[in-house]
Amino acid sequence: MNARSFTDRDIHLALDGELPEDERAAYQMWLEANPDMKAKSLRYAADNAALRNLFVGVLEEPVPSRLEAAVNGDGPKRKEAAQWWRMAAAATLLIAGGLAGYLAGANGIGFGSDDDDRMAELAIAAHQTFAADKNRPVEVDGSDQAYLTGWLSKRTGLTLVAPDLTKNGFELLGGRLVPANGTTAALMLYADAEGNRISVYVTTEGTERSKGTYTLASGGPEAVYWQDKGYGCAIVGTLPPEQMGVVAKDAYKQLLAGAGLT
Amino acid sequence: MRSAVMDEKKAAILQEIPRLRRYARALLRDRDSADDLVQDSLERALVRMDNWRTGESPRRWLFTIMHHLFIDQMRKVSRRGEASILPLDASEALATPATQAESVASREIVDALQQISPDRRAALVMVAIEGFSYAEAATMLGVPAGTLMSRIARGREELRGLLDDQARRRAIRIVEK
Structure with a gap:
C-alpha cells in the first residue's frame, strides 16, 4: 500500500x-x-x-416519563394527536377508504402491527428462499403472463395482474405459489439488468388497513407492505430505500388497479 | 422465567433512550416531534421483542427501527407534499424556546443539518454524532457501504455549502446595518 x-x-x-x-x-x-x-x-x-x-446536552436531559412508560408498557398507548407520522398515514387512508377506515386507524386499535409483521415476515421468507435461487426461482415463467396471472388468481382467490415494472428497470421472471398464514399467496419475481431481484407477494390475508416497511432485526431485505381487509401485498428487495419506495409504490398501484380496487 | 428475561430486556432498552433521543433530535430538530419518534420506535420495538437476540446490545436494533420509521415518514411526507407538518422551517424553530442558549453558530448548523436530504442527514448523524462505524451505519440504514460513504461525503459537502451561504448572508446583513 x-x-x-x-x-x-x-x-x-x-x-x-x-x-x-x-x-x-x-x-x-x-x-x-x-x-x-x-x-x-x-x-x-x-x-x-x-x-x-x-x-x-440531550444525553443529560431527564428522560420524559412517557418514554419510560412506553417501555414499561404502562403508558398511554399511541397518543394519536402527537404522532404526526401516524396522522399523515391516517389522512392517506381517509382519502383512500372513507371515514370508517380513518377512524379504525386513528383510534389506534393496534394498527394491526402483529398481522403486518407476520405478513412481512412471510414475504421476506419467500423472497429469501426463492429470489436467491439462481436456476429455478419461479414455477411458471413470465413469458405467458395471462396464463401465469390466471393460475395465481385462481389459486389465491384474488384478481391478480403482474405489475409492469420495466420503467423501473425490472423485468418479470415469473411466479409461484407460496404458503401464507393459513392460506396461499402469490409470489411474482422480477430482476433488473444487474441481477437484483425483487418480489411481489400478494395474499388474501389482511385485517386492517395499514402500510409500512419492515426488515428483520438481523438485517436483510426490506419489505414495503400494504394491507386491508382481505388483501395484503408486500414488495421485498434489497434496493436503496428511495428506489425501493418508488418501485414498491408503482407495483402496488398496478395491483390495486388490476384488482379493480382503485 | 420469561418475565425476568423481559425485565432485563426492558432495562437494556431504557438505557438506550438518551441516545435514541439525541439521534431523533438531530434528525428532526423539534423536541416534541423527536420524542414522538422515539416513543413510536419504542412501542414498535416492544411488539417485536423477539427480533432482538438476547445477549446483544439493543442499540443497533433500536436505531434500525427508528431509522425505518423516520425514512418511512419522510417518504410519506414528500409524496404528499406536506413538508409543512415538519418543523423544518428555520423561523418556526426560532420560535421554539431553546432549553439552552443557542448561539448563532449552533443555530446555523442545526438549520443547515435540517436542509440536507433525509438520507444524507441520517448517514451523517449516525457517523459524525452517534459515532457508529461505517459498517454499523450501513447495516442500520440498510444500504451498501459504498452508498453510505457517498452519502457522508455528499452530506458534508452540502452542509459546508449551506453554512457558507449562511455566513455570506450574515455578512451582507452586517454590511446593511
Missing part, C-alpha cells in the same frame, strides 16, 4: 476513523503536500466538531 494515491474521499475516511492504521502516515504526507486538501480536511473536522457539540 505504498503507492496508494489519496482523494478527498480519504478525508472523510480519516475523519471518521475509517482509514486503516498503516495508511495514516502516507495520508498525512499527502495532506501536507496538498494545501487545498488540508484546508478541506480542517474545515470538515471543524464542522464535525460543531455537529457533535450541538446535541451533547
